[in-house]
Amino acid sequence: MDDCVVKLQYALANTPEPLSESGKRILSWDGATDRLYEQSSITVRDAEERRDSGMDEADMKAAKFHVDTAKRSHFVSGLFSGKSFSGSKA
Amino acid sequence: MFWDGAYNDSFGSIFPTVDICSLIPKAEADVAILEEPEHLNWFRNPASNSGTAEDVDILGWAHKFNHVVGILHTNYGAYIRQYSMGTSFVTAPALNALSTLVVRAYCHKVIRLSDTLTSFVPSKEVTSNVHGVRSEFLDPAEKRKAPPTPTKEKLAPVYFIGKLIWAKGFDKVLELQEKYRCKTDEYFAMDVYGGGSDEKAIRRAFFGRSGQPHSEESALPTDVIESSDHLEDDRRAADIFSRHVSLRLQVSEDSASNSAEAEPAVGDANADASNPELTSPGDPPGAVNSEKEGKFDAPASDTAEAEPAVAEAQAVTDSTESEGKGDDEASTDAVNLVLDALGVPSGAATSESEGKGDGDDEAKSDTRNPALALLGDLSGRAISTGAETADAAMKLVESVMEAGLGTFKAKDDQTTETKPKTHSFKFVPPLATFKWRRTPIPARFLGVEDHILVRDIPEHKIFLNMSTTEVLCTTSAEALAMGKFLIVPRHRKLKFAGNIPC
Numbered sequence: 055m056d057d058c059v060v061k062l063q064y065a066l067a068n069t070p071e072p073l074s075e076s077g078k079r080i081l082s083w084d085g086a087t088d089r090l091y092e093q094s095s096i097t098v099r100d101a102e103e104r105r106d107s108g109m110d111e112a113d114m115k116a117a118k119f120h121v122d123t124a125k126r127s128h129f130v131s132g133l134f135s136g137k138s139f140s141g142s143k144a
Numbered sequence: 145m146f147w148d149g150a151y152n153d154s155f156g157s158i159f160p161t162v163d164i165c166s167l168i169p170k171a172e173a174d175v176a177i178l179e180e181p182e183h184l185n186w187f188r189n190p191a192s193n194s195g196t197a198e199d200v201d202i203l204g205w206a207h208k209f210n211h212v213v214g215i216l217h218t219n220y221g222a223y224i225r226q227y228s229m230g231t232s233f234v235t236a237p238a239l240n241a242l243s244t245l246v247v248r249a250y251c252h253k254v255i256r257l258s259d260t261l262t263s264f265v266p267s268k269e270v271t272s273n274v275h276g277v278r279s280e281f282l283d284p285a286e287k288r289k290a291p292p293t294p295t296k297e298k299l300a301p302v303y304f305i306g307k308l309i310w311a312k313g314f315d316k317v318l319e320l321q322e323k324y325r326c327k328t329d330e331y332f333a334m335d336v337y338g339g340g341s342d343e344k345a346i347r348r349a350f351f352g353r354s355g356q357p358h359s360e361e362s363a364l365p366t367d368v369i370e371s372s373d374h375l376e377d378d379r380r381a382a383d384i385f386s387r388h389v390s391l392r393l394q395v396s397e398d399s400a401s402n403s404a405e406a407e408p409a410v411g412d413a414n415a416d417a418s419n420p421e422l423t424s425p426g427d428p429p430g431a432v433n434s435e436k437e438g439k440f441d442a443p444a445s446d447t448a449e450a451e452p453a454v455a456e457a458q459a460v461t462d463s464t465e466s467e468g469k470g471d472d473e474a475s476t477d478a479v480n481l482v483l484d485a486l487g488v489p490s491g492a493a494t495s496e497s498e499g500k501g502d503g504d505d506e507a508k509s510d511t512r513n514p515a516l517a518l519l520g521d522l523s524g525r526a527i528s529t530g531a532e533t534a535d536a537a538m539k540l541v542e543s544v545m546e547a548g549l550g551t552f553k554a555k556d557d558q559t560t561e562t563k564p565k566t567h568s569f570k571f572v573p574p575l576a577t578f579k580w581r582r583t584p585i586p587a588r589f590l591g592v593e594d595h596i597l598v599r600d601i602p603e604h605k606i607f608l609n610m611s612t613t614e615v616l617c618t619t620s621a622e623a624l625a626m627g628k629f630l631i632v633p634r635h636r637k638l639k640f641a642g643n644i645p646c
Contacts, residue, residue: 055316058631059323062332065606065629066301073282073627081625083276090274094177094213094253109267117203117249124189 163190166201173209181214182243205250214251281625285600299603300333308340313610333586337593352581599626
């Protein structure tokens, strides 16, 4: 907190510098989309490792388990105060 | 394309009543980006569209699409716990387990907007803020045509905008004010925009008990008789606690209409009109003596008086919590712990809607239920009557009250032969430390405004954001975009690609 006081005193005594063009890009939705592209990809090697390690197969079993359970009962909706989920259309 | 959905009362949210994945033609199923993939898929049932489902649709997104990216926005485990949804403490961990299942099943890659969110499948996850700010925040400031405030008061260089709830770091702001004053002999001025359920308590913390700013020259000395409004508050509070009707019944909505009919029990609610704290029998520790001295000038805090029951309440809370305990916001104050369990409509897990307040909640609770309003005043936080109250939490509140406030037992009551089952006591409202404030902080509460307003106010050059519980610091990013100084706690990293010098 002492450091915070120092920073506050500096800010009160000075004027902020204008944001650089690269900084503006980072904060904009264009920059956000750049990050989305970069972070959402998987390399070819990663994809092969997932297949070879059995991760893809395990994920498929998880999907099947989820679907089968949803068909059998409303156990999921029972999590929320015991009421069954009514499927009336919005 | 729009999908059919329905509102679920228990969760307070909309869910699809059809399988969205099945609605998309296979020929167009290349890349899917799912915002809140757990929320979308908890209730997923591929047979719900027409009773049957094609094979390609049964296994869902990751099977039908070439690549699926899920973006996590909300900490639902903390959300469900905070709002006391479900009747069991295991609901939140169970929900997290279900989220892990559906995220693993339906996503190839998962992006968490920030590290405050739960990690479901670490091998598939990255953390990155893939949000931006509205383009107008990046535009140069415009020359404003009219003054932003109706008064001629000078605009403060430091400002805050957001919900006026304690979770936004106001306790840290007050601490910073005191540290600043220690160094410079004065508080720093700040303008506060927004509304929220804790506004009343926050204003009190800034200005003192009156909740109103007043000049230092006219600051009341601490031995001055309180205004009649405060005496009335104290009498009303004493009346609530002196009743034999259990606090739980008084708080529950069914009994709200009966509370006016309940007779006050043993324990005189009428204190000496000239100075109620000083003449309360039983001489409660701490508060009264300090009030007599009138010298203490401590930093404001939202903690109630420390009671022996604090440790007891903590022990009870700890023993009933599930393995989801790690998600809880830490608090060493027993009353705040209890009131968290009751459901305080404030906090981090909700999505950001900065600059918009909901100050109506507190006004409604005050008029509908005086017992809830009192609990809100005690803790310095508002309690929405709309929040569901877990039965276990209310029992805990009662045990805290019995054990803790029993120390205020009136001397007169000891001579009565027939004692009621519950303790009778003379209630002395805990004097929150904001009461000690002799010098108000030069802050102005200017109501709800859009953050873009500040772009054209060069005088507001510093955005002070001491919150540590937000998922995303959208307002912080907006402040940077507008070319303001940004002061945030050091561990709050703004997860962009690269650092931005402030």
